Amino acid sequence: MKGWEWLIRRVLVVMAFSSLSLLALIALFIFAGGVPILAEVGVEQFLLGTRWAPTRGHYGILPMIAGSLWVTGGALVLGVPIALACAIYLSEIASEPVGRLIKPALELLAGIPSVVYGFLGLVILVPLIRVLLGGPGFSVLAASCVLAVMILPTVTSVSYDALRAVPATYREGSLALGATRWQTIRMSVLPAARSGILAGIILGMGRAIGETMAVIMVAGNATLIPVSPLDPVRTLTSNIALELGYAAGKHREALFATGVVLFLIIMGLNLVAEAVAGRGRSR
Amino acid sequence: MTAKVETHDLKFWYGKVQALKGITLRVGTGEQLTIMGPTGSGKTTFLRCLNRLNDLVPGTTREGQVLIDGQDAYRAGADPDALRRRVGMVFALPIPLPMSIFDNVAYGPRLHGVRGRHLAETVERSLRSAALWDEVKDRLGDSAFSLSGGQQQRLSIARVLAVEPEIILMDEPCSGLDPISTLRVEETVEQLRGRYTIIFVTHNPQQAARLGGRVAFFYLGELVECAPAAQMFTRPRDRRTEDYISGRFG
Numbered sequence: 357m358k359g360w361e362w363l364i365r366r367v368l369v370v371m372a373f374s375s376l377s378l379l380a381l382i383a384l385f386i387f388a389g390g391v392p393i394l395a396e397v398g399v400e401q402f403l404l405g406t407r408w409a410p411t412r413g414h415y416g417i418l419p420m421i422a423g424s425l426w427v428t429g430g431a432l433v434l435g436v437p438i439a440l441a442c443a444i445y446l447s448e449i450a451s452e453p454v455g456r457l458i459k460p461a462l463e464l465l466a467g468i469p470s471v472v473y474g475f476l477g478l479v480i481l482v483p484l485i486r487v488l489l490g491g492p493g494f495s496v497l498a499a500s501c502v503l504a505v506m507i508l509p510t511v512t513s514v515s516y517d518a519l520r521a522v523p524a525t526y527r528e529g530s531l532a533l534g535a536t537r538w539q540t541i542r543m544s545v546l547p548a549a550r551s552g553i554l555a556g557i558i559l560g561m562g563r564a565i566g567e568t569m570a571v572i573m574v575a576g577n578a579t580l581i582p583v584s585p586l587d588p589v590r591t592l593t594s595n596i597a598l599e600l601g602y603a604a605g606k607h608r609e610a611l612f613a614t615g616v617v618l619f620l621i622i623m624g625l626n627l628v629a630e631a632v633a634g635r636g637r638s639r
Numbered sequence: 640m641t642a643k644v645e646t647h648d649l650k651f652w653y654g655k656v657q658a659l660k661g662i663t664l665r666v667g668t669g670e671q672l673t674i675m676g677p678t679g680s681g682k683t684t685f686l687r688c689l690n691r692l693n694d695l696v697p698g699t700t701r702e703g704q705v706l707i708d709g710q711d712a713y714r715a716g717a718d719p720d721a722l723r724r725r726v727g728m729v730f731a732l733p734i735p736l737p738m739s740i741f742d743n744v745a746y747g748p749r750l751h752g753v754r755g756r757h758l759a760e761t762v763e764r765s766l767r768s769a770a771l772w773d774e775v776k777d778r779l780g781d782s783a784f785s786l787s788g789g790q791q792q793r794l795s796i797a798r799v800l801a802v803e804p805e806i807i808l809m810d811e812p813c814s815g816l817d818p819i820s821t822l823r824v825e826e827t828v829e830q831l832r833g834r835y836t837i838i839f840v841t842h843n844p845q846q847a848a849r850l851g852g853r854v855a856f857f858y859l860g861e862l863v864e865c866a867p868a869a870q871m872f873t874r875p876r877d878r879r880t881e882d883y884i885s886g887r888f889g
Binding site (some may be wrong): 452527528531532533534535544548 | 690692697720725746750751802
């Protein structure tokens with residue numbers, strides 16, 4: 357019996373650590389693939405170079421970095437207000453039956469495959485932008501709109517949980533002073549839930565930066581730094597997905613290096629989210 | 640003495656459970672009434688009917704009248720926010736909002752548009768009235784959570800006073816406090832007497848006796864009797880009152 361216990365414990369430990377070692381292996385693999393070219397081209401040249409023509413020896417990914425920032429920023433600008441409104445409505449205003457209807461609907465939204473979002477964007481959004489606003493239609497705006505919808509469930513549900521976690525006494529204390537419902541939400545509930553909401557926004561941001569398929573389908577993928585929301589754009593993730601299939605040699609290494617940059621950005625975001633949420637808990 | 644707060648046959652249900660069984664009470668302007676009774680006797684429910692905080696609890700029913708200055712608090716078109724500005728409430732557990740001491744007291748006045756120097760004056764005056772000013776005047780910017788329990792409760796009182804209400808409801812404000820902090824809060828109530836109409840709820844007969852004034856004894860949702868403290872604690876009319884104040888139950 358003793359031996360059995362020992363075995364189970366070992367197996368569990370191994371399994372628990374396998375996820376950690378997977379992360380380590382992935383990191384190792386990406387870095388091993390990308391670091392040589394970074395060393396050869398120079399980090400600065402790689403990050404700040406504006407020309408991406410890997411088959412002819414130009415390895416500048418600034419257009420893609422700018423693209424990721426544009427598209428993610430646009431998604432946040434469009435998506436966060438809707439997500440916040442949704443979370444506030446669900447937690448502070450909606451009656452129980454309405455909440456029971458909307459919450460699962462949101463979770464369903466999170467379960468739709470990204471290629472479906474991309475497809476809808478491609479057949480509806482892109483022509484709409486082309487006709488109404490001009491340009492090719494494949495654009496920062498189209499990608500931002502699609503991503504805004506895609507981050508909605510994440511930001512909403514994390515913010516909702518943060519709002520729910522605000523003690524009911526804060527609301528009563530505020531209402532008892534003659535505050536209206538909205539004043540109570542704005543001056544008492546939202547500040548108390550601030551760190552949780554911020555963590556939700558950062559998680560949504562991570563999702564937006566990482567999304568690939570839907571973005572490829574609607575963004576146009578030109579390796580130019582966009583100057584208007586109607587310009588086509590290529591993100592870091594799109595860059596890898598589009599070219600890895602046929603890349604070889606240094607081109608392949610440059611794509612790995614793109615992965616390194618992406619990896620670091622997302623790690624950074626997650627650390628910030630952890631820190632922000634942790635600060636809220638410790639208070 | 641004119642009636643500031645008046646209830647007529649006030650009944651209240653949480654779902655099917657009846658918490659108030661027809662309470663008729665009058666509180667005069669500037670009077671301090673103490674409501675005494677065991678847990679579950681409907682004291683808190685009664686208070687929360689007066690400022691309509693019970694409106695927020697789903698699945699409740701109310702019957703009977705609440706009159707503030709002779710006006711029905713539940714009449715059609717009555718504004719509960721405006722009512723709560725006139726009828727302040729201090730809760731059993733102090734609830735500092737997650738902000739500085741100053742911002743806590745300034746919360747109410749800011750809602751109603753007070754700004755700048757006038758706001759600072761209001762905060763100081765309220766903290767003085769709540770007998771807290773001398774203890775916090777040098778650290779108004781600190782988080783309200785840095786105060787002790789007794790100080791937090793006096794902060795809650797200051798916050799209510801800052802809105803300049805006419806009526807103050809106090810729902811067992813000393814239940815979480817040590818005897819010394821309790822004494823400080825009772826002294827504060829003493830100082831407020833006459834300037835505000837105060838309804839003070841406690842389960843503690845000794846506290847009701849110390850506060851004096853008129854005492855109403857609630858039991859299982861009924862108003863058993865209401866009499867000046869001196870009379871209630873020496874010659875209670877009802878057997879249940881006698882049992883409660885002598886500690887035989889509750």
